[in-house]
């Protein structure tokens with residue numbers, strides 16, 4: 001067992017990660033043992049992350065792993081997550097990232113499986129995210145790795161992305177910032193689906209939005 005005493009913020013970070021994982025599970029952003037989330041520790045050279053085979057609702061101080069940025073797993077009886085590589089690489093290339101929440105949330109993953117980029121429709125999404133690139137499967141056709149994901153996040157303005165046939169990634173300075181992005185991505189996918197369904201139902205090819213006030217105001221002023 002490695003000495004973890006050089007990470008004085010570890011218990012606090014573990015508790016924050018456990019709370020975020022529970023919130024994702026309760027919101028149905030991530031059920032089963034998929035997805036992953038992690039946080040950078042204050043020393044800057046290590047992260048705490050969920051291991052393979054542990055569900056978001058089952059994260060505890062005893063099963064979370066501490067991993068150095070060079071990939072060394074410091075203490076764990078669990079297998080490292082398949083997603084460990086891209087989490088580590090995002091922390092290496094983006095010093096501004098302190099937390100990552102990666103979920104297989106159903107609405108967003110529906111868009112990702114249809115090969116459709118989720119449009120940033122609402123004022124909130126435009127302000128908080130701006131662009132949400134859709135990252136294709138790996139060259140071999142399998143799940144995305146750091147080779148596919150890191151080039152997108154080298155752009156410091158990117159804080160969220162969607163993985164084709166897979167899920168979502170939100171990154172932030174804090175775990176709550178990354179958590180909120182996971183929620184906004186999913187919410188935006190639902191709104192986009194509703195918008196497109198309504199346009200189809202009403203045989204509208206384009207959106208006609210009021211320029212001010214409510215739709216009724218705009219109609220009455222015409």
Ligand SMILES: [Zn+2]
Pocket residue numbers: 034035036083102103104166167
């Ligand atoms: Zn995944």
